[in-house]
Amino acid sequence: RNQSLKEIIILPAITRDGKRVEVAANIGTPEEADLALNQGAESIGLYRTEFLFMSKKEMPSEEEQFKAYRQVAEVMGDKPVIIRTLDIGGDKDLPYLNLPQERNPFLGYRAIRIGLEQKELLKIQLRAILRASAYGNLKVMLPMISSLEEFRKVKMIFEEIKDELKALNISFNHKIELGIMIEVPSAALLAPAFAQEVDFFSIGTNDLVQYCLAVDRMNEKVAFLYDHFHPAVLRLIKMVADAAKAAEKWVGMCGGMAGDPLATPLLVGLGLKELSMEAGKIGKIKQIIRKLDARDCQKLAEEVLKLPTTQEVREKLLEYSKANI
Ligand code: PEP
Numbered sequence: 001r002n003q004s005l006k007e008i009i010i011l012p013a014i015t016r017d018g019k020r021v022e023v024a025a026n027i028g029t030p031e032e033a034d035l036a037l038n039q040g041a042e043s044i045g046l047y048r049t050e051f052l053f054m055s056k057k058e059m060p061s062e063e064e065q066f067k068a069y070r071q072v073a074e075v076m077g078d079k080p081v082i083i084r085t086l087d088i089g090g091d092k093d094l095p096y097l098n099l100p101q102e103r104n105p106f107l108g109y110r111a112i113r114i115g116l117e118q119k120e121l122l123k124i125q126l127r128a129i130l131r132a133s134a135y136g137n138l139k140v141m142l143p144m145i146s147s148l149e150e151f152r153k154v155k156m157i158f159e160e161i162k163d164e165l166k167a168l169n170i171s172f173n174h175k176i177e178l179g180i181m182i183e184v185p186s187a188a189l190l191a192p193a194f195a196q197e198v199d200f201f202s203i204g205t206n207d208l209v210q211y212c213l214a215v216d217r218m219n220e221k222v223a224f225l226y227d228h229f230h231p232a233v234l235r236l237i238k239m240v241a242d243a244a245k246a247a248e249k250w251v252g253m254c255g256g257m258a259g260d261p262l263a264t265p266l267l268v269g270l271g272l273k274e275l276s277m278e279a280g281k282i283g284k285i286k287q288i289i290r291k292l293d294a295r296d297c298q299k300l301a302e303e304v305l306k307l308p309t310t311q312e313v314r315e316k317l318l319e320y321s322k323a324n325i
């Protein structure tokens with residue numbers, strides 16, 4: 001029987017052969033967490049905190065941040081919420097930070113690079129997240145990580161803040177996970193090394209595609225070259241999925257590819273544990289997953305990874321969707 005999307009959003013996404021995939025929502029404000037739940041989100045795979053910063057005339061205080069993060073934690077209850085630290089720069093400006101004008105903002109002073117130079121900013125945010133972690137199931141995720149050194153520097157700061165909170169008897173989740181976005185090709189290529197040190201990965205295809213293919217994600221003129229089905233992008237994703245599996249680490253995806261129905265069988269076949277997307281897409285993606293056979297998707301992924309062009313990948317996936325969904 002073909003179930004309606006309304007019926008499906010409340011069901012878990014389990015393949016016909018019993019493999020469960022977490023279907024999650026990307027949010028930008030605490031208010032969106034309620035909407036995400038109503039649309040069937042099983043977790044928040046990406047909370048983009050930059051909107052909290054962009055909606056103010058000055059830096060939000062630790063207290064303001066704490067309130068926002070606690071609100072999301074409480075709305076979601078036991079369900080995981082991945083909070084991403086500030087990802088500003090690139091296309092997103094923050095007037096009060098006085099960021100420099102750059103020739104190549106996407107290759108410049110952005111995201112964790114800002115956090116590691118303006119450490120107080122990062123520390124305040126991490127402290128706010130840690131304090132909020134006492135009220136739900138929060139995880140921390142770092143954007144634009146491109147080397148192990150960057151991760152280790154943040155990890156050290158994170159541990160220092162935890163020690164401070166312990167000393168002050170302020171409660172937080174002592175087991176809170178610290179993971180990274182995989183959105184720079186260097187991080188994907190080093191995934192086996194990262195997998196030894198991070199708690200989880202989430203693949204950010206919006207930037208990964210841009211950096212892998214050297215195609216500005218905001219530039220209309222080259223938009224036709226921007227495609228998450230490019231075979232080179234697929235190879236990077238596979239490396240990350242395989243590295244996570246080998247190290248028994250959790251791997252999800254929070255870029256636009258996660259909400260693309262044509263990609264779902266391939267992503268299930270590659271072994272991603274979670275797909276996080278705009279809440280409005282959740283029902284459709286759950287519906288697709290419930291029609292799939294995970295073992296068959298694995299075979300599909302093997303075949304797709306052998307194809308040398310984007311067009312052949314798209315044709316193969318279209319053919320598979322027509323036959324199976
Ligand atoms: C991504 O790069 O895929 C991502 C999810 O982050 P953002 O779109 O916020 O850069």
Ligand code: MG
Pocket residue numbers: 143183204206207
């Ligand atoms: Mg990104």
